[in-house]
Amino acid sequence: MDLKAKLGQQIIIFDGAMGTVLQQRGLKAGDIPEKLNLEEKNEIIDIHKSYLKAGAEIITANTFGANSLKLADTGYTAAELITAGIKNAQQAREEINRDALVALDLGPLGELLEPMGSLKFDEAYQLYKEQLIAGKKAGADLVIIETIADLYEARAAVLAVKENSDLPIFCTLTFEEDGRTFTGGSIEAMVAVLEGLGVDALGLNCSLGPTKLEPLVTKILRQTELPVILQANAGLPVVEAGQTVFKITPTEYLQPLLRLYQQGLAVIGGCCGTTPEFIKLIAAEMKQQKVKTRQITSRSIVCSPSQVVNLAGVNVVGERINPTGKEQFKQELRNGSFDYLLTTAAVQVEAGAAILDLNLGLPDIDEKAVMLKSILELQSILDVPLQIDSSQPEVIAAALRYYNGIAIVNSVNGEAEVMQAVLPAVKKYGAAVIGLTMDENGIPATAEGRFAIAKRIIETAAEYGIKREKIIIDCLTLTASAQQAGVKETLKALKMVKNDLGVKTTLGVSNVSFGLPERSLLNRNFLTMALFQGLNLPIIDPNDQEMMLNIKAAAVLNNQDQGASKYIEFMTAQQNKQANSNQQPAKLEIEQQNLKTAIIKGLKQQSANLTGDLLKQYDALTIVNQYLIPALDIVGERYDQGKIFLPQLVQSAETVKAAFTVLKTQLAKQGTADISKGKIVMATVKGDVHDIGKNIVKTVLENYGYQVIDLGRNVGSTEIVKAVLESKVKLLGLSALMTTTVKNMEQAIAAVKQAAPECKIMVGGAVLTADYAELIAADFYARDARAAVEIARQVLPD
Structure with missing residues (x-):
């Protein structure tokens, strides 16, 4: 099959599950399926043949894990398992x-990448590179990267494939x-992100049935x-x-696919859960059919993994992460401290910045190293997109490589040499880029001169x-x-670029007032004038509430804020803030809010300092119960409401850990007893090497004050029972990701209930549901880390 010619033109049929069929054929629960490439090669070959007979045009090698x-x-x-x-x-x-065709299958690595976990991006890249090289050498025709839940991990995998081969790349997340x-x-x-990195096809796999995935x-x-x-x-x-079964039939599976085919x-x-019978029915209906044409909405966006900013509107870029004139910030950058940076970033986002400009240009630091560390630290606490601001092409390229999302590069100009140095990295990583209307001759005095440079930048970028x-x-x-005359030329050029070139626009607004009194007044007026000429990205200090009010007001007057809803919402919030600021809170409340704010924002060093104060x-238990736990509860509520996501939840838990370290150090000096709220044993069951979820639950439970005895992964029933009895725990947590290992979870539950009937058991994992947990006789189903905390509170009350 000529994949390049057929992809996107005719329907292509992949195969179905490998693990499900292996299980049907008697795979021993908990076996590593990839070992069978050598130990039971005829069985694996026969499964591939069954899918080919059913009509599959691409078969997936048994290399997932x-x-x-x-x-x-x-x-x-x-290498040997992939080759086989x-x-x-x-x-x-x-x-x-x-x-x-034969696809090399690359699945998740089994550990979370930084900042949520401990696996470094480069380590993930090397693991995928090793797999890719083995698969390429063995003769794979393409690569399918699948069942990925972390966009950063997908990024590492795609780059490993693209930089070490020319194989087509399909990438699906779950x-x-x-x-x-x-x-x-x-x-x-x-x-x-996947478009920007240049994959050949993208989409979804695993997790749910086709009906539930249809809207996605x-x-x-x-x-x-x-x-x-x-x-x-x-x-x-x-x-x-006693057997794991899937209830959807091939006919039921087909119906949503037929609807999606039409789209x-x-x-x-x-x-x-899918088998050759599923693929046979799909192939009979759709094989060789032409792919339907569709209408695509053109979008200009930048993003973090969880937050997308549409550049077509007006979005504030926070300008405060810049060492110019900030001696404290300069000194912290030299010392490798990020307290000022993180606090400044968090305050800007709270004030309304949709994007943060990150400028770390100091002559006496390793700018690239500091930039990469800053990106990691910022992405651990915030989910707004970043604007990488540097004059060093190597810093820009490194930042784009490690940034998890689509960033803006600030900037290039009309000089051919500058564009040649920066634009290749912009293209490679799918970034957006700011073009400054200046070149080797400086800034043109006229709007027409600046327009000409803008046009040249756009044309060069197209190349x-x-x-x-x-x-x-x-x-x-x-x-x-x-x-003074140049101000009007800037506004004139802005309008020309917006209307005639059809690109997005930005301005550093506060430059207009430099050297004049009442700068804020000039800034606000210039901002309003620019907004009515088509400014999209004003780079300002979002803490200047008058500037923010101007933006909201201009959106109403410019017919961008329909019904003035955002304006009303913003004004109401401002009035509430003002009312609260006029109240005089008690000393304890002020202290609580300071520490709570540090925990909620994920500011570890600030949390540790405040705890020490x-x-x-106060004694340690008072601080835990009145400060740390209430803060984590607020974070948990925001997580439940979808206002924050796993990276922020984990970071807040890590921030509490910093506070606990201070408390425990002090308690040790005083010879005081520990402050644990109780012991919990946790394990990933026999045969399963995936313990990402367990590790996250462990982190959160520990920072609610529970002592977690972590047995690790691939843990047998005997070892679990022994730990439960020796530790005399009242709560056990078990996890499993694969359908083939849930049977081992059921066996472990039965063994524990027989040996320690008073011990309650909570279970979790991607393949589990509340009904499933009940069927295997677990006491609780922990949907996520937040649910596990509530279960612990129920079983181990304070």
Whole structure:
């Protein structure tokens, strides 16, 4: 099959699940399926053949979990299992359909990347690179990156493939019914990032059945020109007669796919629970059919994994992360401290900044190293997109590589040398870029001169494959004190660029008032004038509430804020703030708010410092119960409401850990007893090496004051029972990700209930539901870390 010619033109049929069929054929629960590439190669080849006979045009090699992280202590290397997996698929192809293609399958690595986890981006990249090289050498025709819940991990995998091969890349993430990944990623961000990185097809797999994924796929189909792939589960599994079964039939599975086909779905297959019978029915209905055309909405966006900013409107770019004139910030950057940076960033976002400009230009620091660390720190507490502001091309390229999302580059100008140095990285990582209307001759005095440079920048960017939707033009704000006539030329150029070139615009607003009294007055008036000429991204200090009010008012008068709803909402919030500020809170309340705010915002050093101050007045238990736990409860409520996502939840928990460290150090000096609220044993069951969820639950529980005894992953029933008895715990937490290991969870529950009937058991994991938990006799189903805390409170009351 000529994949390049067919992709996006005719429907392509993938195969279905490997694990489900292996289980049907008697795979021992908990076995690592990839080992069977060598141990039971004929069985694997026969499964591939069954899918080819059913009509699959691409078969997926049995390499999903074959990475060095998961295979540690198994006696196998990733390279040998991947090589065998590819060769098995190729042999099946030779026997059944030589036109079929073999896909190297890359699944999640099994550990969370920084900042949520401990796995570094470069480590993830190297693990995927190792898999890719083995698969390429073995003769894979393409790569399918699938079942990814963290957009950062998908980024590492895509880059590893693109930089070490020319193989086509399909990438699918796994989403919940609410349109978010496990880590809080959004559909819009996934599409933007994967498009920007240059994958060949994107979409969804696993998690849910096709009916529940249908609205999410519909959304994707409207947002990308790329071919869209869907490989859904046959619903969520249940236990019947001691066996894991999927209830959706092939006919039921097909119906939503037929509807999505009419909307433009291009690649179709199956995930957990699907078998050759599913693929046979899909192929009979859709194989060789032409892909339907669809209407795509052109968008100019930047994003973090969980938050997308549409550049078509008016969005404030916070300007305060800049060392110019800030001695404290300069000193902290030199010392490797990020307290000032994080606090300044959080305050700007709270004040209304939709994007943060990140400028760390100091001559006496390693700007690249500090930039990368700053990005990691900022993305651990905030979800707004960043604007990378540097004059060093190598700093920009590094920042774009490690930024989790679509960033703005600030900036290039009309000099050919500058564009040549920066635009390749902009294209490679799918970033947006600001073009300054100046060149080697300086800033043109006239609007026409600046317009000509803007046009040149856009044309040059096009030569690199950068679309207009990614370009933002800065017509450059001149100071009214020195170049008064130039202010009008800036506004004139802004209007020309907006109307004639059709790109987005930005201005550093406060430059206009430099050297004059009452700067804020001049800034506000210039801002309003620029907004009516088409300014999209004013770079201002969002803490200047008068400036923010001008933006809200201009949106009403410019007919952008329909019904003045955002204006009314903003004004109401301001009035409430004013009313609260006029009240005089008690001393304890002020202290509580200070520490609570630090925890909610994820400011670890500030939290530790405030805790140390409070220890001079209060005992440790008072601080835990009146300060730390109430703050975590607020974070948990925001998480439940979808106002924050997993990275922020984890960071707040880590912030409480910093406070606990201070408390425990002080208690040790005083010889005081520990402040634990009780012990909890946790384990990932036998045969399962995926413990991301367990580790997150552990972190959050510990920071609510519980002592967690973590047995790790791949833990047998005997070891679990022994830990429960030795620790005399009242609560046990078990996790499992794979359908093949839920049976082991059921066995562990039975063993614990027999040995320690007084111990309550909570279970969680991607394949579990409340009904499933009840079927395997668990006492509680922990949907997420927040639910686990409530269960702990119930079983281990204060």
